[in-house]
Amino acid sequence: xxxxxxxxxxxxxxxxxxxxxxxxxxxxxxxxxxxxxxxxxxxxxxxxxxxxxxxxxxxxxxxxxxxxxxxxxxxxxxxxxxxxxxxxxxxxxxxxxxxxxxxxxxxxxxxx
Amino acid sequence: xxxxxxxxxxxxxxxxxxxxxxxxxxxxxxxxxxxxxxxxxxxxxxxxxxxxxxxxxxxxxxxxxxxxxxxxxxxxxxxxxxxxxxxxxxxxxxxxxxxxxxxxxxxxxxxxxxxx
Numbered sequence: 001x002x003x004x005x006x007x008x009x010x011x012x013x014x015x016x017x018x019x020x021x022x023x024x025x026x027x028x029x030x031x032x033x034x035x036x037x038x039x040x041x042x043x044x045x046x047x048x049x050x051x052x053x054x055x056x057x058x059x060x061x062x063x064x065x066x067x068x069x070x071x072x073x074x075x076x077x078x079x080x081x082x083x084x085x086x087x088x089x090x091x092x093x094x095x096x097x098x099x100x101x102x103x104x105x106x107x108x109x110x111x112x
Numbered sequence: 113x114x115x116x117x118x119x120x121x122x123x124x125x126x127x128x129x130x131x132x133x134x135x136x137x138x139x140x141x142x143x144x145x146x147x148x149x150x151x152x153x154x155x156x157x158x159x160x161x162x163x164x165x166x167x168x169x170x171x172x173x174x175x176x177x178x179x180x181x182x183x184x185x186x187x188x189x190x191x192x193x194x195x196x197x198x199x200x201x202x203x204x205x206x207x208x209x210x211x212x213x214x215x216x217x218x219x220x221x222x223x224x225x226x227x228x
Binding site: 039041043048049050051054055058060090092094096099100101102103105106108 | 152156157158159160171173174175207209211212213216218219220221
């Protein structure tokens with residue numbers, strides 16, 4: 001299985017600050033079609049996960065442009081520009097290249 | 113609007129089978145998408161258990177392959193999870209979902225505790 005490793009945040013983060021969450025995969029997620037199959041999800045407290053970013057850098061429908069994704073084939077970053085109270089929750093990276101699809105361990109964001 | 117709703121018992125005894133139903137509204141499960149079961153353990157770990165495609169083919173996580181079965185009832189627009197020989201390590205919140213770039217749809221999740 002592809003192992004996904006996520007970094008932590010220095011919680012709590014002051015409101016308005018920008019943060020970056022890192023994720024690394026044990027195998028390149030770049031496929032022959034030119035797409036990198038890395039997704040980012042946010043699970044807010046008491047809610048189901050919500051897709052934020054797919055194909056490493058494409059924002060899902062309705063997602064704020066404060067969220068941006070970048071990276072290479074194995075190293076990825078989710079940047080949140082100016083965190084707000086509604087951004088609180090656990091962020092997951094997830095590879096969609098090969099089954100079983102696997103998630104990182106999650107990165108918790110708390111706001112000060 | 114596509115909506116998914118899980119249902120099933122919240123408590124299962126060790127060695128028994130866990131059975132959950134996902135009812136889908138707003139879309140016919142034979143029209144497209146893969147329909148998945150994903151679980152979240154206490155402490156945030158997430159596991160993609162398996163899925164049934166719109167055509168009826170299935171794909172299971174090898175870690176569960178001998179215990180899991182995902183089936184469907186197209187007349188009711190439902191799909192199902194059966195997990196056999198459960199242990200306390202199967203205690204988790206179970207989500208039915210069709211997540212990803214093609215559309216991101218999740219149920220609200222059902223918490224299942226395995227305990228005697």
